[in-house]
Amino acid sequence: MSYSLQEIALFLDAKVQGDDLIRVTGLATLQSAGSGDLAFLSNPKYAKQLNNCKALAVILESSQAGDFNGNCLIVDDAYLSYAKISSWFDSAPVETSGFHPSASVDATAKVDCTVFLGPNVVIEAEVCIGAGSVIQANTVIGSRSIIGENCKIAANVSIYHDVRIGSRVTVHSGAVIGADGFGFASKGQQGWQKISQIGGVVIGDDVEIGACTTVDRGALNDTLIGNSVILDNHVQIAHNAIIGDNTAMAAYAGVAGSTTVGKNCVLAAAAHVVGHASLCDNVQVMAHSLVFKDINKPGSYSNAAMPIMTTSEWSKNSVRMGQLNKMAQRLKKIEKNNKD
Amino acid sequence: MSYSLQEIALFLDAKVQGDDLIRVTGLATLQSAGSGDLAFLSNPKYAKQLNNCKALAVILESSQAGDFNGNCLIVDDAYLSYAKISSWFDSAPVETSGFHPSASVDATAKVDCTVFLGPNVVIEAEVCIGAGSVIQANTVIGSRSIIGENCKIAANVSIYHDVRIGSRVTVHSGAVIGADGFGFASKGQQGWQKISQIGGVVIGDDVEIGACTTVDRGALNDTLIGNSVILDNHVQIAHNAIIGDNTAMAAYAGVAGSTTVGKNCVLAAAAHVVGHASLCDNVQVMAHSLVFKDINKPGSYSNAAMPIMTTSEWSKNSVRMGQLNKMAQRLKKIEKNNKD
């Protein structure tokens, strides 16, 4: 594949500085670009790499274009432009329509004829799959579940019954959607009474669900994932959680049961929210933090990241954590005595 | 489906207040119940929702029944009663006996004729599966493993060889039981010598294993999960761990190798116990806590949850954590000087 700067500029609504007839054959970072590549400069701290860059052309913003003598595409947002053009250079195999003969498709399922079903895919009763969707090998879709148009469900994904997924949704391998929420009533010393999880899962459009990520079905109502939500790998969405549009959750981030996260929120890696809590829109929770109450004001919150130090230094400091309340009381006593 | 209050009362050993011939058609929360639904009131803080509730009948406890004019089922434990009746309203598809033609069943396996084997299920040599168990699509059960009666193994589960599972056990999709424990001997700069994990896994009756949860096989002895243990998603049970009866572990909770957790314990989300430690019965470990020594006294333990605050406030406080030992010494010095 090769593309002229002209056609890329047209797609990105960019201004070309240099020769717009040259053709680029790959996409790379400034540092690793070869002589045929298109590179991009987004973070100003890498601007000095422009000097030694071997790329044939660079996507950059006007503030960086003045000093640059090479071919470039001048855009408003270089990172977003790189993101938009990246799919042109993706050599991932593209599935064509068709059902592999080893796919098991229930007679009552409605699978659009443009859909790709890989080997050993299992489509249970009354499933609906919209035009252009791709279901890769060994994935299982449970009864009455609905997959919209142009979705990509990777290999070895498990989707339980009564799950509704919008359009242009990507689900990566190992993800599990619609498993039972963790609902049990205590029988004391007699163990646990399982609560049947009779709700479903509803997932909006343009959602990305990472590898080994789990979205549990609701206990009574549905678990809800809004539009344009992006979930990294190993994320956990418990039963009856509601995740607002555009919210991003990094690896190991999770929310417990019946928790609501607003729109445009970010939960960083391993940030967790306890059950029945509510986060308003535009909240960021830092990595490793544990939110155990409602957050009603937009902003960045944390209760986890400490200075990293040698383990021996840390030991000395952390042992004081167990004395902190007493230290506070001692401090107060001194203040009181000094005042007297 | 519809059920009369009379028949539900009989099953739950409940007293009916109102019309016991009415028939409910669904199960819902107080807040979302429609006109044909059965709802329940367990947590007193939702008692005020009784007034506007559209449910046809409500499960509640005698303390709440006096003020309520609607139809209700009076029980000792409303939450437990809701749990018990929930399966009556579960519309999950029910598998009937039978082996899908695409299932691979080794000639030496003993699979009861009442078992359901979904498409592409793989049953290896000498496996035994008891009456009424359901093995869903694309699940693999390794050689010599034993599954008891009335188990439900969901799609895309991996059970290795020599794993013994009791009866009425549910395993959710993506779970892996019997993978090698993480056992290696250091060869210094030459890397690691793998230790063959020659133990197995033994799981009791009435156990629930969540999606993407892993239970490793033992190094020499077996890894043991007691009866009525409930494990949420993304749980990790390392080699040779022993988990006592009725213990519950929430999402991301895990125990390292050779650790023993007693009966009736609760490990909250992302609570971890280091290797070779022992927790007695009736211990609760709060979310995000890291237990690195034995706990010999029942009770609730923690070392993680801090007050959540804005990230800028947090930064100011957490940086002091690195100075805490010095602060303690300075405090002591002042106290000493004041005394002198």
Add this chain to the structure above:
Amino acid sequence: MSYSLQEIALFLDAKVQGDDLIRVTGLATLQSAGSGDLAFLSNPKYAKQLNNCKALAVILESSQAGDFNGNCLIVDDAYLSYAKISSWFDSAPVETSGFHPSASVDATAKVDCTVFLGPNVVIEAEVCIGAGSVIQANTVIGSRSIIGENCKIAANVSIYHDVRIGSRVTVHSGAVIGADGFGFASKGQQGWQKISQIGGVVIGDDVEIGACTTVDRGALNDTLIGNSVILDNHVQIAHNAIIGDNTAMAAYAGVAGSTTVGKNCVLAAAAHVVGHASLCDNVQVMAHSLVFKDINKPGSYSNAAMPIMTTSEWSKNSVRMGQLNKMAQRLKKIEKNNKD
């Protein structure tokens, strides 16, 4: 199976004390060994168990041999010797060469004739698999991926396209290699622009990858895992990370995008490194720690483990964490006043 001490001694380069013609039939801990077993003593704290040990023979070091009257194999490193001999006692089923008839192998794939392909394995276009490798049931290997010799890929593993894996690599069930990195450019309130992840994954020789562990493909360059790297279950390696030779990562440990971890490092359970950071060789990060800057000096680092205490004690102490900055200021003020 049974082995004479003589043949074991030859393999381990050990000295036999006692009868070298006796034959052991199993491998066990000192405590659980039966009368035909071989046991081992590595950690001196278990030395007292030698007295009551029923094992037929024991692997131990010369410092322990003097007082011991039983049969023993004297070695330099008892734990390493146990590790080396452990595979002799492994009764895991051994796959023989051959392709199961239900395996789907693309006509353009090059699979060595000594390879084992289990039921429902899917091998996509242009895949190469080297001699002696075993691909277990329901595993999917994407287009153009390369698997070296004598690898063992367990059941239900997902390997995407353009992944290169060395020789003698073990991948456990539920692992996902080559899923998209979590790369998106913000479109503000319009959600997220997906960045095609056009890099691949390169994994060295003698690597172990645990169950439900994920290694994402690179955004532009490849994600790199060195030789002899060992990854436990639920590990996350984000796009463009580089993990140095011999590094070990315990359960839930993870590194974010473009992070470099040196050689011979250890990341304990749930230890995480933020994106674009760099750890030099020989760094240990303690459990639950979060590394958010470069570490340039070998050693052990921590910022997480606190003393475990009852939850009520913890509450009193942790609330002070939110007052710590003010406490520090108050302390300084007292010191200043006392000096004046």
